[in-house]
Amino acid sequence: MSTKSALDDVVSKILVWEEERPMEAVFFDVDFTLIHPGPTFDGSGYQSFAARHGLSVEPSRFTEAVCVASVELDSSNDNIYRPDPFIQYAKRVLVEMGASGSALDACAREIYDEWATCQHFSLYEDVRPTFSDLNKAGYSISLISNTHRCLETFQNHFDLSAFVTAAVSSSDQGYLKPHPSIFHEALRLVGVPAEQGVMVGDSVTHDVSGARQVGMAAVLLVRSGDVTNRRDDGVPEIRSLVELPSLLARWPVELSASE
Ligand SMILES: [Mg+2]
Numbered sequence: 001m002s003t004k005s006a007l008d009d010v011v012s013k014i015l016v017w018e019e020e021r022p023m024e025a026v027f028f029d030v031d032f033t034l035i036h037p038g039p040t041f042d043g044s045g046y047q048s049f050a051a052r053h054g055l056s057v058e059p060s061r062f063t064e065a066v067c068v069a070s071v072e073l074d075s076s077n078d079n080i081y082r083p084d085p086f087i088q089y090a091k092r093v094l095v096e097m098g099a100s101g102s103a104l105d106a107c108a109r110e111i112y113d114e115w116a117t118c119q120h121f122s123l124y125e126d127v128r129p130t131f132s133d134l135n136k137a138g139y140s141i142s143l144i145s146n147t148h149r150c151l152e153t154f155q156n157h158f159d160l161s162a163f164v165t166a167a168v169s170s171s172d173q174g175y176l177k178p179h180p181s182i183f184h185e186a187l188r189l190v191g192v193p194a195e196q197g198v199m200v201g202d203s204v205t206h207d208v209s210g211a212r213q214v215g216m217a218a219v220l221l222v223r224s225g226d227v228t229n230r231r232d233d234g235v236p237e238i239r240s241l242v243e244l245p246s247l248l249a250r251w252p253v254e255l256s257a258s259e
Contacts, residue, residue: 023251025192029201030145034127040120050099053107057097065096079179081170087112116149118157130241131163143167144186146176166190178210
């Protein structure tokens with residue numbers, strides 16, 4: 001074999017290895033991916049918050065109020081983390097439910113503050129078995145969350161610390177997903193290149209698009225509603241986290257099939 005063909009052979013082997021290099025790190029969104037709020041944050045919960053501040057709301061208007069108020073969360077274009085849009089969101093929900101008066105700001109601030117309290121949330125049943133399986137399979141597990149909740153407290157509260165390598169919250173890091181810097185910071189902490197990381201979350205905008213723009217892979221979690229299994233952009237969809245270990249085990253096949 002000539003020197004050139006031997007070199008070509010080595011290069012082609014490296015290229016194949018690069019293409020087939022498996023995922024090493026899995027990054028999870030937190031809210032509505034790992035945990036969901038309990039009654040503190042439904043219509044009756046908002047009624048309790050309101051009552052503590054002398055406000056009156058109609059709990060049956062909660063679902064519609066949440067839909068209307070969601071525009072408040074899209075008010076920032078720079079993705080810099082600030083409490084204000086979240087407080088304005090809570091205030092708008094209260095207003096849409098019928099509240100008015102000078103106590104609105106204080107009530108909305110209390111709702112925002114309480115969102116950081118783990119006791120108001122439950123862990124989805126598929127989290128612990130999935131983390132355990134991923135851990136046994138050798139993947140690192142990390143968290144990237146648009147939150148002001150302390151993620152160390154979150155891990156301790158739900159007894160997940162043993163599984164988690166790194167955690168980045170937007171309130172600490174300074175930016176919200178889908179800003180590239182929050183993904184880059186998580187990758188840096190874990191010590192993997194973007195192409196060896198996959199982001200798993202329930203938001204197309206924050207989790208899927210954000211991860212893909214920095215070169216990571218993504219999996220969309222659709223806990224309810226229609227699942228197409230693969231979106232037009234090739235991103236796999238799962239209905240439960242328990243689907244994740246087998247999906248990642250097939251990942252080079254999934255990746256090549258989607259391109
Ligand atoms: Mg989420």
